[in-house]
Amino acid sequence: MEEEEEDKQKKFGLFCDPEEEYIKELDVAVRAVQMACSLCQRVQDTLISNTRTNHQVHSKDDNSPVTVADWSVQAVVSWVLSECFGSENVSIVAEEDVQTLSKANASGLLEAVVETVNECLAEAPRFGVQKPIPALGTSEVLEIISRCNSIGGPTGRFWVLDPVDGTLGFVRGDQYAVALALIEDGEVVLGVLGCPNYPMRKEWLSYHHRYHRIISKLTPPTSETWNKGCVLYAKRGSREAWMQPLLQANKMFVWPNHAKRVSVSSIDNPALATFCEPVEKANSSHSFTAGLAHSVGLRKQPLRVYSMVKYAAIARGDAELFMKFARAGYKEKIWDHAAGVIIIQEAGGVVTDAGGRPLDFSKGLYLKGLDRGIVACSGATLHGKIIDAVDASWGSSSL
Numbered sequence: 001m002e003e004e005e006e007d008k009q010k011k012f013g014l015f016c017d018p019e020e021e022y023i024k025e026l027d028v029a030v031r032a033v034q035m036a037c038s039l040c041q042r043v044q045d046t047l048i049s050n051t052r053t054n055h056q057v058h059s060k061d062d063n064s065p066v067t068v069a070d071w072s073v074q075a076v077v078s079w080v081l082s083e084c085f086g087s088e089n090v091s092i093v094a095e096e097d098v099q100t101l102s103k104a105n106a107s108g109l110l111e112a113v114v115e116t117v118n119e120c121l122a123e124a125p126r127f128g129v130q131k132p133i134p135a136l137g138t139s140e141v142l143e144i145i146s147r148c149n150s151i152g153g154p155t156g157r158f159w160v161l162d163p164v165d166g167t168l169g170f171v172r173g174d175q176y177a178v179a180l181a182l183i184e185d186g187e188v189v190l191g192v193l194g195c196p197n198y199p200m201r202k203e204w205l206s207y208h209h210r211y212h213r214i215i216s217k218l219t220p221p222t223s224e225t226w227n228k229g230c231v232l233y234a235k236r237g238s239r240e241a242w243m244q245p246l247l248q249a250n251k252m253f254v255w256p257n258h259a260k261r262v263s264v265s266s267i268d269n270p271a272l273a274t275f276c277e278p279v280e281k282a283n284s285s286h287s288f289t290a291g292l293a294h295s296v297g298l299r300k301q302p303l304r305v306y307s308m309v310k311y312a313a314i315a316r317g318d319a320e321l322f323m324k325f326a327r328a329g330y331k332e333k334i335w336d337h338a339a340g341v342i343i344i345q346e347a348g349g350v351v352t353d354a355g356g357r358p359l360d361f362s363k364g365l366y367l368k369g370l371d372r373g374i375v376a377c378s379g380a381t382l383h384g385k386i387i388d389a390v391d392a393s394w395g396s397s398s399l
């Protein structure tokens with residue numbers, strides 16, 4: 001019996017009871033996101049160091065940027081989940097489709113994606129995942145990307161993936177995230193957030209990333225110094241959120257990979273609180289949040305951060321508040337929030353819409369019925385103050 005247990009532990013690489021709910025799902029999801037982060041770092045390095053590779057950044061129909069990394073991460077995560085759970089058991093809602101990739105004039109792009117995917121999957125054994133033999137062909141890569149075509153909904157189990165959240169931050173050499181969550185019967189049950197440029201020292205968040213790049217070159221990272229990036233994760237109802245450093249080059253992934261527990265900050269005085277907001281004005285109103293911040297007594301300059309790294313900042317206790325009030329007509333997608341929301345909640349924080357209701361992930365691809373905006377806080381006291389202030393200032397806003 002004991003031997004059998006040991007075998008299971010070896011197989012799943014778990015640090016706790018393998019019978020625990022969603023533990024295998026969490027284990028696989030963390031490995032997949034670790035792989036995705038290492039893929040993204042490689043692609044971002046080429047984008048930054050080679051100015052002639054500008055053609056690697058493409059525009060989607062809504063003019064938002066997309067790169068080789070977006071499709072490649074989607075392919076890798078789709079492949080890893082199918083490999084570990086069987087493709088018939090895996091349903092994925094993800095941001096990218098293959099339309100642009102399949103166009104006749106995109107053969108160079110498609111070739112780059114296939115190469116990037118295979119380069120990453122060749123390293124899969126380092127992460128405890130089987131690699132494909134032989135390497136994947138073009139049609140297989142297109143198939144694993146397009147397989148992520150679930151439309152979500154109120155029943156059943158599906159994964160939600162934003163392969164690169166904050167692509168603009170990504171191409172600028174700044175913050176971005178890889179976000180993977182599992183939803184069951186409309187509820188988020190686990191979330192994994194890879195933040196490849198979010199180092200241990202929170203001060204670095206507010207510097208331009210280029211500065212951090214120079215510093216990390218001057219003082220090369222030693223193992224476990226955490227000065228590069230991290231992966232955060234949480235499981236519903238555990239009341240725990242965890243953070244691991246990114247797996248270092250040439251190292252084997254051994255669960256739990258130096259994980260440490262994170263929790264939200266205990267600051268509930270608005271005058272001492274730090275609030276985060278999106279960098280891009282197109283998706284949110286800075287003037288409304290500035291007015292709101294003033295009325296609640298927030299005194300610090302807002303921290304403008306790309307991507308779901310804002311959720312990570314609150315879960316880690318580096319910031320206390322994230323507010324986002326989209327302009328009329330903007331629809332929030334589930335993949336932009338699912339992983340971040342559960343990690344903050346399990347780290348002790350509160351996330352709701354501006355009416356104080358939980359975000360509803362059961363209505364398909366979008367957060368339907370969202371009341372005005374999203375408010376994520378380190379605790380209930382601060383959250384209550386913000387919700388009251390939104391009500392007081394909403395009438396006079398032009399959103």
Ligand SMILES: [Mg+2]
Nearest residue numbers: 095162164165
């Ligand atoms: Mg994205």
